[in-house]
Amino acid sequence: MLRVKKRYTAGNKTNLGVKLSGGADSSIIYYALCDKFKDNDNVNIIPITVGTDEKWWYPKGAEKVIDIVGQITGKYPIEHMVLENIPHTMENYIGSQNDIAKKAMKKYKIYPYNFYSGLTYNPPMKKMVTYFERRHKHHGLDLNEVMLNINSRDKSRDNKFQGHLDATMRPLKDKLDTARWYKHYNAMDTLYPHTFSCESPQTEKLEHCHHCFFCLERYFAFGRII
DSSP, rough: OOOTTSSSSSSTTTEEEEESSHHHHHHHHHHHHHHHTOOOTEEEEEEEEEEESSTTTTHHHHHHHHHHHHHHHHOOOSSOOOEEEEEOHHHHHHHHHHHHHHHHHHHHHHGGGGGGGGOOOBBBHHHHHHHHHHHHTTOOOOHHHHHHHHSOOOOGGGGGSSSOSSSTTTTSHHHHHHHHHHHHTTTTTTTTGGGOOSSSOOOTOOOOOOOOOHHHHHHHHHHHHH
């Protein structure tokens, strides 16, 4: 399922970057890269992670995923580049992520089209609403709260243009596509339970709140939270 543009290489070595937060989307992309090149020492993978003072768990989650994927595939990154504790605003987060990506590209001569992101569109809303109308009791969820959180989503990321994303830089369309990747790579029980997608305030324990939009996406696409 993963495609790499071979023309973007540096001599005999190929360096690939991936933005890794420890969430379900970026984690399966990282896994796919490691799996594809697990027997190829000429391909190096460099994950980058940004953590803010509010979303401090991103580096922690990314390290966990790197360890799990390394145990499964035997492939480890030559470096995990991390920036932590920046003031939490979306502008700061995106700007810092771009800055560390540029540093990685310069240091390891990574071409832009060899840098992967797990950014996706929102799932089809009609299908998501129908799913929870039928399955909210099965998951122990309050339907009114579910609908409130669905309606509070970032609507700019609604999946209106299927197939619009660049197949290399952003290979996943939405959570349904992400779930297909997990099944394709047989990673539902080995990797998925170790990913963390919740965006509610957290303690050191890190627990899915089960009701924020990002938790609801997991229920909708995977049928389970972990």
